Structures are given as C-alpha cells and as structure tokens.
Amino acid sequence: DADVTQTPRNRITKTGKRIMLECSQTKGHDRMYWYRQDPGLGLRLIYYSFDVKDINKGEISDGYSVSRQAQAKFSLSLESAIPNQTALYFCATRQGTEAFFGQGTRLTVV
C-alpha cells in the first residue's frame, strides 16, 4: 500500500459543483501539503498544514479550502469548481528532510 494515498485518482466535474479531494498518509508525519500542477509547469503550493490545528495558505489558495481532520488526513475542497481549476493535484507529507508525494488526482472541470 502507498504511504500517501489520494482519492479519487481521476474526476470529471461540472462548473459550479463542489468537490473534495482526499489525502491520507500512513507515515505518521505532521506536515502535509497540497500542490497543483499544470502542463509544463512546476508544482504550485495551494495550502499546507504543520499539524492538526494548523492551516496555512499557499501561493494559489483562492477558490480552494482545506480541512485537516486528523494527523493522517488532509482534504482539499473546491467550493465552486471552474474550468481553470482543471489540473493535476498532489498531496505530500514531510517529516525531516524528504517529502513524500501521493500519486495525484487528475481533475477536469467542464
């Protein structure tokens, strides 16, 4: 089983719909991150959390929200999806010098 699991792996949704992307980890790490990747671009930080009671905005948080339900779970929500939120989304964890990434969620907003 993967250390960092993202669900769903693929999702197509309509403009205006609310959607949640989920991330769970078995590594016991406190620090969790959500990134977005667009074709040909690097990963851009959406939100991050250093522990259960800590939530911080990244460089592109507008239109997104997160919830840290437990140490192991960090969910990303799009309250009202729009087409330019079509992208590949990654969750990551870190404790120490190395970050561990999930397999990604490919989201298409039509």
Place this chain on the structure above:
Amino acid sequence: LAKTTQPISMDSYEGQEVNITCSHNNIATNDYITWYQQFPSQGPRFIIQGYKTKVTNEVASLFIPADRKSSTLSLPRVSLSDTAVYYCLVGLVSGGSYIPTFGRGTSLIVHP
C-alpha cells in the same frame, strides 16, 4: 527563499552520462540542496540531497562546489526509464517551517 535556475529541457541517449546543473546564487548558509524526479502523471520522488562537496547514492551523484552557488545532478549511464522531469530545491530542510518549493524543473528525454 533561494531562487533556483535550471535548464528547461535536455536530451540524451541511452548509456550516456547526464549532468543537470542548477544555479542558486543566494543560497543561505544552512540551506541544503535536494533533487526530485517526476515521471509523467506521478508525484515527485526524492533522489538525492547534499550540503557540500559530493554525495552519491544508488541512483545519482550530486556535486556541489565550495561556494555552493550551483550544484550538478549526475545520472550515470541513463536508460529510457530515466526520462522524467528533475527538480532542484534549496532550503533549510531540517527546519520545521520548511516548504518544498518546486520550479519548472528540467525535462530530460532519453532517446534510444
């Protein structure tokens, strides 16, 4: 946060050694240099990390000159499966508030 600059793309052939250089002129004293590899539609994967001189593991080598203003990731005898995007990150990795920050990376294509 130290800014990094690396080539957008590189091409190589199977069996060759590939060197990808990253510039980080304003690296801080306690910053480490970390490289990640990303295959299409997968999350980045840690390859190697170093502070100074040379680090080698089973995947790659990392060369860091004395002034630490650049670093070179060396992949020996690449194969088709090394086709990926390679990211250079610089930061205080041991710090609690460290956030892995990714640029556009270097897209390496290995040809038969």
